[in-house]
Amino acid sequence: MSRIENPIEGVVYQTEDKADFYLSTGAWVNSTVGETLRSTAAKFPDRSAFVSDERTLTFRELDEQTDLIAGGLLDIGLMSGDRVLFQLGTTIETVLVAFSCYKAGIVPVCTIPQYREVEIDALGKTSKAKAHFVQADFSGFDLIKFAQEVQQKNSNIEHIIVVRGKAPDGTHALDALSSRLSLAAARERLTSVSISPRDVLSFQLSGGSTGLPKIIPRFHAEYIGHAVGWSTRYQIDCSSCIIWSLPLIHNAGQSYALLPPIIFGLTAVLMPKVDIQRMLELIEIHKVTHGLSIGPIAPQLIAYTGINKHDLSSLKLFSTMSRADKLEAHLGVPCSNLYGITEGLVLGSPADDPDFVRHHTQGATGTPCNEIRVLDPDSEDVITLGNVGELCFRGPYSLLAYYGDEVATKKALTSDGFFRSGDMVIEHVIDGRSYFAFQGRLRDNINRGGEKIGCEEVEEYVCRHPAIADAKLVAMPDPFYGEKGCIYLILRKGFEAPNLKALADFLAAQGLAKFKCPERIEIVDAFPVTRVGKVDKALMRQDIAQKLERENSDA
Template sequence: MTGIRNPISGVVYTPADRAERYLADGAWIPSTVGDVLRATAARHPDKPALIGDERTVTFAELDGSSDRLAAALLALGLAAGDRAIFQMGTTIETVIALAACFKAGIVPVCTLPQHREVEIGELARQSGARGYFVQADFSRFDLVGFAVSMMERHPGLQHLVVARGGRSAGLALEDLIAAVPAETARDRLAGMPFGPQDVLTFQLSGGTTGLPKIIPRFHAEYLGHVRHLMGLYGMTADSRILWSLPLLHNAAQVYALVPMMLGGATVVLMPKVDIRRMLELIEAHRVTHALSVGPIAPQLMGYADIRRHDLSSLRLFATMSRADTLEEHIGVPCSNLYGITEGLLLGSPADAPTERRHRTQGTSGCPFDEIRLLEPGTETPVPPGQMGELCFRGPSSLRGYLDSAAANAGAFTSDGFYRTGDIMTAHVVEGQTCYAFEGRLRDNVNRGGEKIGCEEVEAYVSRHPSVADAKLVAMPDPVYGEKGCIFIITRPGMPAPDVQELGAFLTGCGLAKYKCPERVEVLDEFPLTRVGKLNKPALKTLIADMVAAESTAGAA
């Protein structure tokens, strides 16, 4: 723990000998995120760091505003190592607040504005947060009033900072910035008691159900993580990155915010997903990199007027799946990606072979990452070409969830590989081992004892010319126990296939007949969880209710 200046109870740190090796090998960067932002601002003071609908902020302005806010937070009584709940959207104020916390050593707890009493209460308890940041105009929901009520329930929450709102409660973010002169702020921040191996942020585990677990990330490892990612995707100081999803997600910080702070890239912020507006922003600001880790790609593939937009500046559009279809639709290089907040990022650059970009999720940009495919529930590697559970360890891999011995006990192999619960196959493409996502453990339909992998069927259904996106769930069946129901979003003006047509198409593709969905339902959009991920339990509930209602009507 010699390199850890400000230890936090419940955090599992990298052993000192391994941390020293990562620093010596260049896997970690021996700096803090605040210091690299200062260095970038010194190199590019007048360059746009952030472009929003309301204003553009240069690197010098971002550096100065975040210095002044950081000093103001310390003046309130917050200190390095304290935690702060964040419920803010995709705005410039969010970036300033995050950067200020990074500089003060205050650890953001990266929740979302959609979280409510259950999540915020539990995360406040787990993290021991003292600060609370909210955005007043995020939605019609009164986030400020909600925050006040949560602070009454959880007295450990002592300092409320409100962005983009009035002064009815809490401290206005802009007032805190204005109250501290720039020189005073720089003097106050000199010699802060934290360093590269200290905690940068508390991210949250993914998943579609249950309360999220807290994932500590650290300054040095996060910077190294992002440097390797930037190399993988060809991001430089000349890059312009479009981001339209929540800024508090780990994805936003590794794909957009830290590349801006570390490498000098410009980030174009879009507070809400709107495909036409997204394409207009790409045109107007000559965006070079765009990514989809949510519902963007299916909506983009359903956008009929794509040829009206000049996308020639785009060097790469990365998406979780179906890069081949997306590339055909938008006419620019696309690649599949894979990312997990626990510390692994897979992808492919724009000039990678088509087979790698379209048929796999790529490979890690970090040469120090170790990846294994194991038989689920064991530590036995699968034979070449066989599916196995993706397990990894490396410079940025999770060492343990915060204060969660029970979760940690089952999360790792005996030699420290993190078990993702995701099923992959390995493919060698031009001498490079790449990994193709095949599905998740337990995400299947058990049809009379035959297990049907949902992702496999979804991938085949999505090849149908009428289908923009598809999700398979289990529906109750009195004979088989479960059968498959496919929920479909169609392409504009295209009719959805019925069960017979879809079955013929799928078997024509080589899919086994028993895997074909036995019911088709059409939706305009899929339900999402509060963290913006697909809510499959909601789809399962929907079809179960439909089946029950039909059974009741039939018996009447």
């Protein structure tokens, strides 16, 4: 396989032998993202690549416009291997910026517009970012001014590039970059750039809900291979059409929505935000075949009462993190659970897998080279089949080392290089294939007098109640047991909340152990979320603790 053309100090690269092996098995693809885009644009120049309510890009337009922007980036002094901060939403412009960077060998640090000083300062300095892309119209928050303040504290940042807005003095407008050179001159400029399939494609970020995100290098050959593997698992091909409404630049967005179009020549429909009614309209208009959700989309779909107004006959599969059975019953199309982690593993199931697999496991890997073990979370001992243990994996897409964080790397990997996910699963072997059922996270448990309660397990059972649209279980302090469970509920429209006894009776009838039943109910209109859009359970635990303290004081 080709050598690394733009090595980045501090990045751990795969060995030559392993790289050759993954290439020979097809787990890696011997290409760069730029080469893949150019090849697909030559095959399907007039086919729609990305569609939004604002505009549509054909593959020819995508190829030409990204050449122009890439040439402009090189012309202002950025170079292959340079890192750049991204604070961009899910728009066509984000697609253009991402592929332009990939063609020029520039490495996006995949932050999001919601990040503020703590995250951006740390990530900018750790990555030694040379530029900062911001979307001017993302929200009422002034991201341009924010980027200027960040630049004053970080001498590495030489350029601020403004997307979808007017660029003040000292910054660059994306439109100006794209017209800086002619297409011929931009393409000539790009011929001087050498990029290897083994080069770093992007700096992805860990998805933890607490602490600063850790940087995860991803590489051209392995990232393309990863997208091919999961897409093949979901039976996605050149005739498919996918829809995406969550952050585009994160791992899931790039794997599910950004790369498959240029790999297969399919069309991706992009939405700047979650809007259930509009999503269903777009599925009908564009004949979407595959829908994917890693966030709050599934509960909102289940709660949407106008589902019969929409023609969803084009949908072959809708995949979600959990509750696929309930979603399938509501939508009337095949649904399956999935699992994904930025450190390198995706599990899923196609529409023709058995109901048990699609509804009661997160599926299987689409790559035979992936090695998966279920380990004792306190040791490296393998758990007996059928028992709960920690999901651990090693393979062609797995984290080799966090960038600039040896301590976190050592903690995350076993002695033989398996990544410890912190997620608890049960392995099911069906017809000789291993499927993994998610049981909760190591850090999302309640210790009730020594009995551990997996919050996500209880949440799944609670959400089966006809009055409940969604539920989140958190620990609340208790003087006797140490902790008890408090369930926060979002109710379906027109339904009343069950009381504790009625909910406990319902859960017991479902087969849930009595000690796992929630011991307090809180009704809310929405769950608090972190800046990255994840449910903020820390804030919910703080909320219930404060309520208990006030109640005890009043008593």
